[in-house]
Amino acid sequence: MSGKPNLDDLFERRITYPDFEPQERLARLVGLDEHKSRLTKMLALLVNPSGLEAWARKHQPGAAALVGSVLRRPPLVVLAGDVGSGKTELAETIGDAVARQEGIDVTLFPLSLATRGEGRVGEMTQLLSAAFEHTAAEAAKLKSGSGRARGGTILLVDEADALAQSREAVQMHHEDRAGVNAFIRGVDRLGNGKLPAAVIMCTNRLGALDPAVKRRAADILIFGRPDEIQRRAVLAGAFEQLGFSPAQIERLVAATGARDGRPYGFTFSDLTQRLIPAIVLDAYPSRPLDPRRAVEIAEGMGPTPPFQETAA
Ligand SMILES: Nc1ncnc2c1ncn2[C@@H]1O[C@H](COP(=O)(O)OP(=O)(O)OP(=O)(O)O)[C@@H](O)[C@H]1O
Ligand SMILES: [Mg+2]
Structure with a gap:
């Protein structure tokens, strides 16, 4: 790949919800009800921030400051944990729950960093920058003047272990550090633009998660082996x-x-x-x-x- 990656190089495929196939896959996941509920709420609020304001008016008058602090969270959720524990499966299907709950279309842009981290210098950084740029542009089209957006977008950064290597680690390759910075800039950009867009990051290495990435995560969901x-x-x-x-x-x-x-x-x-x-x-x-x-x-x-x- 040379120069700026085009869309087809960037995302292997996009997934649009609602759709019955992801709905079924989501329903088949065992033991993740709490994760599903937290993730759905978080994603739904990005699309429809007025939902939380309506909740406060009805159930908790005087909570404007609290509502503000929830809504100002960066639009990032980290799914972390053991192999084969449902991280990718949940990330690829949760958009269906959000789309149905909010009555809108949601699009997922899946980007896997599995093999990218060892690519040419600058490649991962370029990929991430392009992915965020594209997600922001799509989300901007869906934003409406007030209240509920016309749709939502989710950027999935899967197999993000290269980004989970702490910037503090001396051994960290220069390229990886640049990748972490591009990731952070991208999350901040989506958040500052108040766009109906969220980022889901999956990693096996929570312990090595960069502190600046961790700080931005509105939620960190831990996945484990089945009991x-x-x-x-x-x-x-x-x-x-x-x-x-x-x-x-x-x-x-x-x-x-x-x-x-x-x-x-x-x-x-x-x-x-x-x-x-x-x-x-x-x-x-x-x-x-x-x-x-x-x-x-x-x-x-x-x-x-x-x-x-x-x-x-
Ligand atoms: N909670 C679950 N309930 C039922 N099946 C599950 C669950 N988690 C995972 N699976 C099964 O395992 C497969 C692999 O899961 P998935 O790809 O989501 O793992 P992962 O957490 O992303 O692992 P890795 O860290 O290796 O990428 C799924 O396609 C599904 O069949
Ligand atoms: Mg996975």
């Missing part, structure tokens, strides 16, 4: 209807938890993308699913090791 109840919800969702008994599902729940001296269990993605497909493919093409085989497969399959936060 027993959440594993049960995922596994029962997959196998209950296929005739697995509650006791058989319990065996799967136990086999996918911390055990045999291993302090961690399966991630959500270990369950949905590795275990469940392995159980299905074990039976395919000649046999029906066999709950006993399913437990054996689970016991023989190790979970992904937790993401280790190393010093930046």
Whole structure:
């Protein structure tokens, strides 16, 4: 890529809500109700700040100063935590909840920094600047004179670990530092313009998150591995209807938890993308699913090791 990136290079695809596909994916996420609710409120307020003023008039007269301080928060939410825990999935689908709640269209611009951090000097900075510029321009078209915007935009900066390396870390590459600065400038620009635009950043490395990025986050949502109840919800969702008994599902729940001296269990993605497909493919093409085989497969399959936060 040379020169200024064009739109198609920048965003692999854009997603527009409401749409039934993200709606279904959002509904399938287990154990994230609190995250969904906080994220929806935060995004909805950017699109419709008058909603909070209406709330204050009705429920909390005299709260103008409080309302102001909520509305002045920078439009950034950080989703942080372990691998395969639903960060990208939530970021890619939450726009649907906002669009439905507010009765408007919401567009997501997804940008992954996964492979970008090691690119040419200046490339990440250029990408980020272009992404923010584009998001701001789209959002400006949707802003209305007063009250509710005509639509909303979300910029998703996924796999943002390169940006999570603290500016204080001596080892931090010059290019990464420039990237962090471009990111901060972009968030500030969207906020100062009071645009119906938000930034969602996903990272595995909360511990290394740059202090200036952290300070700007209106909210930091932490994602982890499923507990027993959440594993049960995922596994029962997959196998209950296929005739697995509650006791058989319990065996799967136990086999996918911390055990045999291993302090961690399966991630959500270990369950949905590795275990469940392995159980299905074990039976395919000649046999029906066999709950006993399913437990054996689970016991023989190790979970992904937790993401280790190393010093930046
Ligand atoms: N809370 C959840 N409930 C149900 N399924 C989940 C949940 N979280 C993740 N999954 C499953 O795991 C898959 C991977 O999740 P996702 O891509 O969101 O992980 P991530 O947190 O972004 O991980 P990484 O840090 O590796 O990018 C999803 O497509 C989904 O199938
Ligand atoms: Mg992800």
